[in-house]
Amino acid sequence: MSLDTSLSPATLPGAGRTALVTGITGQDGLYLAELLLAKGYEVHGVVRGQNNPRRELVEELVPDVQLHTGDLTDMSSLLRALSASNPDEVYNLGAISFVAYSWENAALTSDVTGKGVLTMLEALRLHAGSDLDKVRFYQASSSEMFGKVQEVPQRETTLLWPRSPYGVSKVFGHYMTINYRESYGMHASSGILFNHESPRRGEEFVTRKVTKAVAKIHLGLQDELVLGNLDAQRDWGYAGDYVEAMWRMLQQDEADDYVIATGVSHSIRDLVTIAFDHVGISGWEQFVRQDPRFLRPAEVDTLVGDASKAKRVLGWEPQVDFDSLVRMMVDADLEALKAGWK
Ligand code: NDP
Numbered sequence: 001m002s003l004d005t006s007l008s009p010a011t012l013p014g015a016g017r018t019a020l021v022t023g024i025t026g027q028d029g030l031y032l033a034e035l036l037l038a039k040g041y042e043v044h045g046v047v048r049g050q051n052n053p054r055r056e057l058v059e060e061l062v063p064d065v066q067l068h069t070g071d072l073t074d075m076s077s078l079l080r081a082l083s084a085s086n087p088d089e090v091y092n093l094g095a096i097s098f099v100a101y102s103w104e105n106a107a108l109t110s111d112v113t114g115k116g117v118l119t120m121l122e123a124l125r126l127h128a129g130s131d132l133d134k135v136r137f138y139q140a141s142s143s144e145m146f147g148k149v150q151e152v153p154q155r156e157t158t159l160l161w162p163r164s165p166y167g168v169s170k171v172f173g174h175y176m177t178i179n180y181r182e183s184y185g186m187h188a189s190s191g192i193l194f195n196h197e198s199p200r201r202g203e204e205f206v207t208r209k210v211t212k213a214v215a216k217i218h219l220g221l222q223d224e225l226v227l228g229n230l231d232a233q234r235d236w237g238y239a240g241d242y243v244e245a246m247w248r249m250l251q252q253d254e255a256d257d258y259v260i261a262t263g264v265s266h267s268i269r270d271l272v273t274i275a276f277d278h279v280g281i282s283g284w285e286q287f288v289r290q291d292p293r294f295l296r297p298a299e300v301d302t303l304v305g306d307a308s309k310a311k312r313v314l315g316w317e318p319q320v321d322f323d324s325l326v327r328m329m330v331d332a333d334l335e336a337l338k339a340g341w342k
């Protein structure tokens with residue numbers, strides 16, 4: 001699945017093609033931008049806000065990306081980004097993505113994560129006019145749409161029962177994407193991605209919260225890790241693998257929806273155990289405290305995905321298993337903390 005570096009720039013799969021990515025400052029945006037540049041694409045990104053601190057990170061990590069100011073709630077800004085980039089492929093990764101936050105800001109989450117998808121689709125339709133089938137669209141749908149589990153493992157046909165304002169908003173975006181495909185013949189695909197993580201994961205999400213805390217505890221910089229529900233189970237994969245699946249979806253002749261997952265589920269306890277084990281601490285209970293502050297009004301208890309359609313049609317398979325992922329993240333946090341000492 002890795003890129004053949006023997007290809008000359010002109011024969012790279014993305015040569016002569018242009019992609020526009022919303023959410024470029026996020027975890028997936030950065031990995032996707034790197035992947036698309038390596039494939040020879042001209043890459044454009046939408047950045048929100050007048051002084052976004054993460055803009056510098058994008059400029060440092062992927063300096064070849066051309067940035068446009070825009071917001072998913074502002075159609076004219078999206079139209080400007082579309083007209084400046086004239087993309088062949090649009091990847092809509094922008095969202096308020098933190099599930100816990102979505103209860104505190106339900107209306108804002110609906111505006112950005114839900115209605116923002118419609119705003120993007122409509123902007124694309126206005127921009128492309130009669131050439132709509134020439135532009136391919138990817139929507140970042142989520143396993144959170146499955147919510148209260150109806151079937152194990154979850155697949156493309158599983159009933160959706162979202163359990164948070166975030167999940168409900170993603171369902172809206174998911175069905176709007178399908179609706180634009182069916183109504184206008186648009187090449188619009190939706191990736192139902194299960195949790196995916198990396199050293200670039202935001203520190204509010206549980207994997208990164210744990211790996212950073214474990215690194216700090218190991219270095220004597222912190223003495224406690226405060227968590228919520230330790231029994232929830234997630235199907236965690238590596239973000240670098242998952243952006244490859246996004247790209248593969250848009251290379252198909254027909255647009256469709258795909259579950260992307262490892263097929264293996266672990267609890268938060270497993271995550272904590274592996275992270276502490278990796279730094280040589282076996283009795284992690286002495287460092288971990290549970291606080292109801294981190295419990296959610298409605299929890300998604302367990303998620304595990306069936307990615308057999310993606311394997312069959314896209315030839316996609318995850319490369320990094322859960323243990324390796326957690327160890328990679330702890331090592332990256334240790335390295336960053338030690339570098340900060342210099
Ligand atoms: P991040 O939270 O790391 O990134 C979210 C991105 O959305 C940021 O670039 C953020 O920009 C941008 N954004 C927020 N609000 C707006 C807005 N109003 N207009 C335009 N952009 C906005 O998420 P990930 O990279 O982890 O995820 C990417 C996408 O995939 C998201 O849609 C997420 O919901 C979805 N997803 C993620 C999964 C995962 O496990 N990571 C699994 C399934 C789906 P800013 O710098 O301005 O904050």
Ligand code: GDR
Pocket residue numbers: 097098099100141142143144193194195196204205206207209226227228229230232233234268294295296299300
């Ligand atoms: P999730 O990710 O809600 O699955 O959404 P998160 O890492 O926030 O939570 C995973 C599970 O861990 C439990 N948990 C805690 N979570 C956080 N953040 N902090 C804690 O202290 C804590 N303690 C226990 C949670 O209750 C939950 O069960 C992510 C996001 O990337 C979404 O955008 C994406 O759509 C889904 O993954 C798939």
